[in-house]
Every structure is written in C-alpha cells, then in structure tokens.
Amino acid sequence: MKIRTRLTLLFTLITATILLAFAFVIYFSAVENREKEFYIALKKEAVTKANLFFDAKVDAKTLQDIYRSNRKILNEVEVAIYDKNFNLFYHDAVDIDRVKETPEMIEEIFKNGKMQFYQDDWQVIGMLFDYEGNEYAITATALDEYGYNKLESLYRTIFLVFIISIIIIYIAGRFFSKKAFQPITAMTEKARSISATNLDLRLSSNDSKDELSELANTFNEMLDRLETSFESQKHFVSNISHEMRTPLAAIITELELSINKERNLEEYKTAIQNALSDSRKLARLSNSLLDMAKASYDPSEISFKPIRIDELLLDARQQVIQANPTYQIDINFENNFDNEEEITINGNEYLLKTAFVNLFENGCKFSENKQSTVSISFEKDSIKLKFSDKGIGIPQEDLENIFTPFYRGNNKDFSEGNGIGLPLSKKIIELHQGSISVSSVVSKGTDFIVFLKTV
Ligand code: ADP
Numbered sequence: 001m002k003i004r005t006r007l008t009l010l011f012t013l014i015t016a017t018i019l020l021a022f023a024f025v026i027y028f029s030a031v032e033n034r035e036k037e038f039y040i041a042l043k044k045e046a047v048t049k050a051n052l053f054f055d056a057k058v059d060a061k062t063l064q065d066i067y068r069s070n071r072k073i074l075n076e077v078e079v080a081i082y083d084k085n086f087n088l089f090y091h092d093a094v095d096i097d098r099v100k101e102t103p104e105m106i107e108e109i110f111k112n113g114k115m116q117f118y119q120d121d122w123q124v125i126g127m128l129f130d131y132e133g134n135e136y137a138i139t140a141t142a143l144d145e146y147g148y149n150k151l152e153s154l155y156r157t158i159f160l161v162f163i164i165s166i167i168i169i170y171i172a173g174r175f176f177s178k179k180a181f182q183p184i185t186a187m188t189e190k191a192r193s194i195s196a197t198n199l200d201l202r203l204s205s206n207d208s209k210d211e212l213s214e215l216a217n218t219f220n221e222m223l224d225r226l227e228t229s230f231e232s233q234k235h236f237v238s239n240i241s242h243e244m245r246t247p248l249a250a251i252i253t254e255l256e257l258s259i260n261k262e263r264n265l266e267e268y269k270t271a272i273q274n275a276l277s278d279s280r281k282l283a284r285l286s287n288s289l290l291d292m293a294k295a296s297y298d299p300s301e302i303s304f305k306p307i308r309i310d311e312l313l314l315d316a317r318q319q320v321i322q323a324n325p326t327y328q329i330d331i332n333f334e335n336n337f338d339n340e341e342e343i344t345i346n347g348n349e350y351l352l353k354t355a356f357v358n359l360f361e362n363g364c365k366f367s368e369n370k371q372s373t374v375s376i377s378f379e380k381d382s383i384k385l386k387f388s389d390k391g392i393g394i395p396q397e398d399l400e401n402i403f404t405p406f407y408r409g410n411n412k413d414f415s416e417g418n419g420i421g422l423p424l425s426k427k428i429i430e431l432h433q434g435s436i437s438v439s440s441v442v443s444k445g446t447d448f449i450v451f452l453k454t455v
Contacts, residue, residue: 004181008173015169016162023158030154034147035123039116042125045077046140053081053090054131060090067092077142081129082106089136099124099141109137121148183212191219199227232405239406243285243418247278254278281416288420291354292405295427302431306344306455307352309383313374316356320364327364327372334377334384342378345452347432355428358421359387359448365415366446367391378454385450393442402438 052058070076071093078098081089086103088094099119105126109115115126124141187203194201202223205216251274258271294302310331317329337343356374363372367389375386394402398409403426406419429436433453440446 004174004177008170008177011173011177012166012170016166019162019165023162027151027155027158030151034144034151038123038142038144038147039125042077042123042140042142043127045142046079046125046127046138047129049077049079049090049092049140050081050129050131050136050138054129063090064092075142075145077140079138079140082137082139084110084135084137098122099139101139105139106137109139110135183216187212187216187219194223196230199223199230236405239419240285240289243406244282247281247285251275251278281418285418285420288418288424291351292420292424292427295351295424295431299431302348302351304346304348307347307349308340308344309385309452310343310376312349312352313356313376313385316353316360319353319357320360324361324364324370327360327370329360329364330371330373332373332375334375337378341455343376343383344455345383345432346455347452348428351428352432355425356387358425359450362421363387363389363391363446363448365417366411381454383452383454385452387448387450388445390445393444393446394438394440395442399438399440403436 049063052063053060067076067078076092078092078096080091080097080099080101082101083089084106086101086106091097105115109126109128113128115124117124119141122141122143124139126137126139129136129138190201190203202220203216205213205220207213254271254274258268263271310333313331317331320327320329360372360374364370369390372387372389375388377384377386392411392414395410398407398411401407402409402422404419405423407423408417408419412419426436429450429452435451437449438446439449
C-alpha cells in the first residue's frame, strides 16, 4: 500500500474515532437530559393535578374529562392519588391504569418519599404530597413521545453528519496527500531517468529548507560523488590501458623485428633483454593494480593484527635493497618507546609493507645519492614516520596531484614508474585510519609524514 493511501486512511480513521467519541458524548448526554427533564415534568404535573384536586376542589369527574380529552392530542400524564392505607383518592383513568400500583409500592413511596422507574418506555414517578397535615402518595406516568422523537432525529442527524464528514475528510485527505507527495512523485520520475549514461542529471530542489528539498540536495550530492567516482573510474581504466599498451607494443615490435630476419646472438640477447624489461614493467603494474584493488576492499574483509612497526620497516627495507642493491635506507628512532604497545599498530602486514616499500623506493629513485631515511617518533596514541630524502624534490604544481592515480609529474623522466605507488600508499594508510602528508623543496629533498594509530 502506498504511503499516500496509508496516510489518508490513518488520518480518516483518527478523525472518525474523534468524531464518533464526540457523537457518543452528545447523544448520551441528550438521552440523560431528556430522562431527567421528563421526570421533573412528571413531578410538576403530579403536583398541579393534586393542587387542582385538593386546593382548587376541582371534582374528579372534571379532571378525568380533561385527562381523556387531552389524551387524544398530547401525551397527558396519568395521575393517581393514594392515602397511607392504599385507598385510592383519585385516578385519571382507572380503566386505562398504566401503572398497576400495589400496597408495597405505595408503602415504599411513603417510606422513601419518592420513587422513579421505567415501565416499558413509560416513565413513572411516585412522590409524597402534603395536604392539611395528611400525606398522600401520588403516582404519575407518561410517555415522552416528543423527547424520544427529538432523540431519534438527533441520532439521524449525527449519523448523517458523521458519514458526510468521513467522506469529505477522506476526499480532502487524498487531495492534500496527493499535493504533499507531488514533489516525491516528481523526484521518483526524475530519479528513474538517471542512469550511468546521464549521471549529470539532477533532481530539482528549491531554496526552502523543507525536508524534501533537503532530500533532493542530499540525493544530488550523492550523484555528484557518483559522477566524480564514475569519471575517475573511466580515467583509471583508460590510464591502465595506456600504461599496458606502451610496454606491450614495445615487446611486440621488439619480437617482430627479431624474427623478421636472421640476427646475430648479441642482437637476440638485446631484444630479449628489452622484452624482459618491458614485461617486468607490466608485472609491476599488474601487481600494483592488484594491491590497489586489495586496499580498496571493505576494511571488514581485510585481516588486521598487531604488528611492530620497526620490524615491518626492516622487512620493507630488506625487500627494497634486495631488488635494488644500490639503494641505501636508514631507520632512525627519534625518541625511545616505553612499552611494546607504543610501537605496535593494528594493521595488515602485507599492505603496510607495500606502502613503506613504495615510500622507500620513491625516496631512493628520485635522489642522486639513492638514499632514503625513515625517522620514527612515538607520540601519545600514535607513531609518526618521516620518510625523507635529499633528492630532486617535487615542484609545487605537482604536489597536489601526486596522490592521484597515474600522475607522474615533472620528475617522471628522472626515473621509471607508473604513478600508482603514492595513491596506493595513501589508500593503505587511510585504510589503517592513518594520514599521510608531503612537504618538498625542489633540489633539496622531500619529506612524507605518516601518522598511524597505536593499539
Ligand atoms: P611513480 O614513482 O611510479 O612515478 P608514485 O605514485 O610513486 O609514482 O609517485 C608519483 C609522482 O610523485 C612521481 O612520478 C614523482 O613525480 C613524485 N614523487 C613521489 N615521491 C617522490 C620523491 N621522494 N621525490 C621526488 N618526487 C617524488
């Protein structure tokens, strides 16, 4: 069921309940009032008749005639007067006699002074009347036809008003909920038309700070992020293809030239050397891409464990030196650590080592002296690692782009590479909730500062 229909039904139901409660209160207070008022009217009528009979000495026959003639046009009250010994003093119509008085009943009136009850729909009262020191019991009864008719008409009116109100409320509810949900319907239509091919489309939002324009703005912001991510994915893929195509084309050309005609052994060796170098480049690239993919996993899918940073740096250093024996890497401790925990972080050994290897390699390969140094200092809850070199430095205009995949900057001619090392290192460090920043002076050297949280 649509929210719109649900809201309308809920709104109608709540209003119906309130209206119903309201109608009940009105109807039942009318019922009570009618009953009370009619008992009072009966009492008055009884007293009037007793006065006519006793005080005004109107004779019984006249009173009975009045009663009989009134009965035909209105609901005349039937009155009877008894003394203490159940002797009938006066009766409007003995032959009709609605209330069959009994000695017990008269006795109760004398005892309690009054009584009132229903006989079918007829209301009956019993009361005491004092005349010249003698007490009499009077009973009076009548049917409140007028009152009942009024009640019935009130009931019909309430019922009709209730039904009409509910219909109006339902229609109004549907109309207003449609109006209220119109922007959402428009948003749904627009969102439906947005796909990977037209990610530039945006939901329309107005300047008002209502919830819907907030939703539209949030959705648009999400689309901005998606669009950027899609664009960078596209660039990433085209960069990868480009990076792969160059060494592959070189390998193919080299091998084609070699088999085109007979060559001497030296030439074959050179061709194989070149093909091997290009294949290594490709292998490095695919390894870096694989690591990049791993570092992009959800952190919950990567295994983390406590690792000593100094040991990991030593491993990374060894790996770099093994591959490039001319490189020189120094590890310095800036201050002492008090316990194991200060030098231990919770991390993924393989990924962190990859990041450190990249930073060491960059420091060495972009320096004439092929030297890189890492300084370790222990701070409260974190470890600071400063990877520094006295190399060629990074020009200011390149500094903000060096963490972008495949960006190689002005230094690219100085040394080989694929532009993945730094973005990969950044990704890995951020995966460990750490941070990396760079400061560099051209021809003086570069410092990469990494902060990692300790356990
Ligand atoms: P690669 O080293 O494969 O070119 P990176 O992502 O590791 O790719 O580095 C990106 C760019 O940043 C490099 O091409 C280089 O221009 C610059 N760079 C990184 N580290 C250093 C460094 N220590 N000294 C000078 N330039 C550096």
